[in-house]
Amino acid sequence: MSAATATAPAADARIPLRGHLRHTGALIRRNLLWIKQDPESMFDALLMPVIFTLLFVYVFGGSIGQALGGGQHGYVQYVIPGMIAMMSMSLSQGVGTGFSQDFNSGVMDRFRSLPIGRGSVLFAKIAVELARMLFATTVLMIVAVLVGFDIHHWGGLFATVGLSAVFASSIMWVFLTLGVVLKNAQSVQAMGFLVLFPLQFGSSIFAPTKTMPGWLKAFTDYNPLSTLADAARGLMVGGPVAHDLWVTLGWSVAITAVAAPYAIHKFRTKS
Numbered sequence: 001m002s003a004a005t006a007t008a009p010a011a012d013a014r015i016p017l018r019g020h021l022r023h024t025g026a027l028i029r030r031n032l033l034w035i036k037q038d039p040e041s042m043f044d045a046l047l048m049p050v051i052f053t054l055l056f057v058y059v060f061g062g063s064i065g066q067a068l069g070g071g072q073h074g075y076v077q078y079v080i081p082g083m084i085a086m087m088s089m090s091l092s093q094g095v096g097t098g099f100s101q102d103f104n105s106g107v108m109d110r111f112r113s114l115p116i117g118r119g120s121v122l123f124a125k126i127a128v129e130l131a132r133m134l135f136a137t138t139v140l141m142i143v144a145v146l147v148g149f150d151i152h153h154w155g156g157l158f159a160t161v162g163l164s165a166v167f168a169s170s171i172m173w174v175f176l177t178l179g180v181v182l183k184n185a186q187s188v189q190a191m192g193f194l195v196l197f198p199l200q201f202g203s204s205i206f207a208p209t210k211t212m213p214g215w216l217k218a219f220t221d222y223n224p225l226s227t228l229a230d231a232a233r234g235l236m237v238g239g240p241v242a243h244d245l246w247v248t249l250g251w252s253v254a255i256t257a258v259a260a261p262y263a264i265h266k267f268r269t270k271s
Contacts, residue, residue: 020120027111027124035128045091045132049140053083056206057147064207073148080144081232082205084160085225087136088168089200093192095129096175097185103270104184119264126172130165137161156235163235163248167228170252173259180266205229224251 035041056079057072065075102108111121141149141157151157174195178188202216203209203225209217220226227244234241 023120024123024127027120028127031124031128032131042132042135044094045136046139048090049083049087049136050143052086053080053140053143053147056083060206068208076144076148077150077237078208078233079206080140080149081160081236082203082229083140083144084137084164084232085167085203085229086200086205087133087140088164088228089171089196089225091129091133091136092168092171093175093189093196094132095125095172096177096179096188096192099125099176099179100182100185100188103179122176122264122267125176126169129172130169133165133168134161137164152237153235160232160235163231163245164228167224167248167252170255170259173256173263177259177263177266180263180270199223199225203229224248227251 057076061072061075061079065071065073065078068074068078070077099108108121141151145151175188175192178191179185182188182191202219203223204220205225209220209226212220224247227247231241231244231248233239234244
């Protein structure tokens with residue numbers, strides 16, 4: 001362990017809250033400038049909502065919509081709130097891969113040699129990824145309106161975006177941890193796929209869960225993406241909200257409480 005790493009907790013303790021906020025703001029600006037210099041890094045936030053919306057609406061919308069009793073238009077009303085939930089999970093992976101790349105390129109070694117709050121580096125990463133998620137959600141809603149989605153409750157839409165941001169920020173702590181402990185960005189991406197794939201497709205995002213086998217339905221009932229998607233539907237289209245809202249918030253608090261301290265600890269002590 002290097003001397004700079006060993007003295008990191010003590011250095012953090014000497015930095016006042018205003019200093020942490022100033023450091024976080026400077027690092028956010030640094031990350032945004034990096035995106036400006038590398039606009040290709042925004043392609044996933046731009047193209048993912050377009051491709052997934054068109055794919056699921058026009059490939060599966062007819063058959064699943066017929067089963068729902070509303071045809072393709074009915075499926076659009078069902079799947080778009082779920083897509084917002086999916087965006088919050090899919091784009092969260094980027095914070096881990098980017099963090100790993102910064103380690104391997106030596107950027108993090110430079111940050112950890114500076115007299116800045118170590119937590120500021122992680123909070124800045126999360127803030128920028130949340131901005132990318134909001135951009136992707138805006139693109140998603142534009143495409144959604146073009147394919148026939150009806151925004152019944154504008155307040156519900158903004159509440160859904162806020163709830164998705166809260167959940168996404170909790171998941172980002174998990175991927176930040178992976179970005180620290182795994183050796184490279186490819187490993188983070190592979191591990192992220194293994195986590196994301198069953199959570200996304202074993203949920204109510206794309207189709208109702210009542211026809212699923214009992215063992216799978218039991219999994220979806222406890223899957224936070226199901227409760228997030230169902231809460232989003234209740235807020236945006238109408239229906240029950242309270243139970244799914246509180247369960248999603250509970251998951252977000254629990255994940256953050258476990259993952260955030262561990263991610264900060266691993267970042268401070270990584271040799």
